[in-house]
Amino acid sequence: MAEQPESTGAALAAETDAVILVGGQGTRLRPLTVSTPKPMLPTAGYPFLSHLLARIAAAGMRHVVLGTSYKAEVFERYFGDGAEFGLEIEYVVEEEALGTGGGIRNVYDKLRYDTAMVFNGDVLSGADLGAILDTHHAGGADVTLHLVRVPDPRAFGSVPTDADGRVLAFLEKTEDPPTDQINAGCYVFKREVIERIPAGRVVSVEREVFPGLLSDGALVLGHVDSSYWRDMGRPSDFVQGSSDLVRGIAYSPLLEGRTGESLVDPSAGVAGGVILMGGTAVGRGSVIGAGSRIDDSVLFDGVTVEPGAVVRNSIIASGATIGANVRIQDCVIGEGARIGARCELQGGMRVWPGVEIPDSGVRFSPDA
Ligand code: GDD
């Protein structure tokens, strides 16, 4: 059971702007992200971003700026001014995506404090945000990066540090990373450093801003910890992250006291003899027929699972129908798709929204 992180920097947090980058297209999660931006996908019963906002609020930050671009309007429609979440949320839209660094620069005029904590909007983490702020202020850093160790650092920014925690280099997505210590997608910036990022053009914080700061001799610190950490950008990680939230392996203030083997919306209908396990989440109005077994999966809203189906490690988007006695493993089923009775799908298959597969229409996996 994950515990609520002890915030040591609540006083610092009250004087820190939270900036969340949510402008990416979520390409690796297609087709789920064709209609919904990645941070808004249902995850353990809430749009993913709700969990991050709850952690930001719990750490003591109040003012949040969302840097949006792809499907920008969806965020404001859901979160509004943030009052319901105990926050004050503002939105800054990039008409043309400006990249991660450009996105940070683009919110500059909204900043209120001398310190900003910037988050990638697709990271599920249990880090003690107050402790990261402490590291930043105690070290007098220009920028402080949250760093974690991962088994395969090639898909991330590899960030070696010296014995004093000073960042030595920043190598974004290289084949031969110098260390398994990676950029966890959470940074503390001195406001003046953000002002110096070039405005009005595409800038990558990973490929341009951080390397530039290091070559200019800026003080960039790493804050390393061993908290829960996962980038939700790929289907397998998305499913695992959602399940870990449901089971309490990853902490969210929104799920306090409600963690367990499954999380079922009260409006969903679950027939007798259904087995829901492995952190499965079942969304609003979904209906699950008798004798089905759903393991380690995410069912969005209005999903129908007919009797006797077995679903494992998969994401089933809103309005999809899974026919009777279907077997699905490691798949993504798009909105409103229909998988006919007795089909067997596995091995990372992705079914596009609205596609209808006839009864017994698929009985193989792409790599079989
Ligand atoms: N506003 C805005 N504008 N946001 C953007 C843009 C943009 O042009 N491009 C990407 N983002 C947002 C995404 O929505 C996401 O929340 C975040 O920036 C990171 O983008 P990803 O596309 O998820 O990047 P990544 O996962 O490949 O790599 C990044 O995250 C890793 C940790 O999860 C890098 O920062 C890596 O260095 C890091 O290790």
Ligand code: MG
């Ligand atoms: Mg990512």
